[in-house]
Amino acid sequence: MSATGLPSIGVTACAEKLCALPDLGAAEGLGGRIATQLRDGDLVALFGDLGVGKTTLSRGILRGLGHEGPVPSPTFTLVQHYVTDGVLVAHFDLYRLASREEIFELGLDEALHEGAVLIEWPEILGNTLPNERLEVHLADAGDGRMARLVGRGHWFDRLGALAV
Numbered sequence: 001m002s003a004t005g006l007p008s009i010g011v012t013a014c015a016e017k018l019c020a021l022p023d024l025g026a027a028e029g030l031g032g033r034i035a036t037q038l039r040d041g042d043l044v045a046l047f048g049d050l051g052v053g054k055t056t057l058s059r060g061i062l063r064g065l066g067h068e069g070p071v072p073s074p075t076f077t078l079v080q081h082y083v084t085d086g087v088l089v090a091h092f093d094l095y096r097l098a099s100r101e102e103i104f105e106l107g108l109d110e111a112l113h114e115g116a117v118l119i120e121w122p123e124i125l126g127n128t129l130p131n132e133r134l135e136v137h138l139a140d141a142g143d144g145r146m147a148r149l150v151g152r153g154h155w156f157d158r159l160g161a162l163a164v
């Protein structure tokens with residue numbers, strides 16, 4: 001039962017924004033705007049099909065945080081760590097995760113404790129995925145992409161501050 005006396009239906013409040021990403025520059029630009037909001041403990045969950053632009057957006061976030069080196073896809077390493085000016089970043093790609101438990105061996109909890117976390121293929125974690133998160137859902141749109149941003153938990157209010 002909820003505080004209103006009505007049965008709880010288990011739906012988490014969320015805020016949403018849409019953002020057209022017609023080219024790579026727009027994708028990196030959105031990453032840069034997300035970077036301005038990013039702080040320790042933040043989780044950005046990047047959803048979308050193979051090759052839709054999850055790593056590209058992650059690269060934009062890292063560039064926005066001041067990282068100037070390469071940002072390889074973590075497809076085979078499963079996680080890449082970055083030390084940026086403002087925040088430590090762990091960039092995960094869970095496509096090849098053997099089991100949900102393996103994420104803890106890879107250090108998700110520690111990474112969230114020490115800095116910010118970006119996750120490609122977050123749906124693989126199911127309900128193990130922390131609830132407080134910014135979700136970016138990417139989809140093809142002509143030659144470019146469309147991003148739907150969903151803020152859950154404290155990201156409900158913070159999404160409003162994100163200029164997209």
Ligand SMILES: Nc1ncnc2c1ncn2[C@@H]1O[C@H](COP(=O)(O)OP(=O)(O)OP(=O)(O)O)[C@@H](O)[C@H]1O
Pocket residue numbers: 021022023024026027048049050051052053054055056057073093120143144145
């Ligand atoms: N907004 C965009 N507009 C046009 N092309 C884009 C856009 N974003 C990414 N791309 C291109 O799409 C291709 C795949 O991008 P990327 O590697 O970022 O996808 P991904 O979702 O991380 O793939 P994977 O599922 O393999 O991890 C790249 O060639 C990239 O340049």
Ligand SMILES: [Mg+2]
Pocket residue numbers: 054055056073074093120
């Ligand atoms: Mg990728």
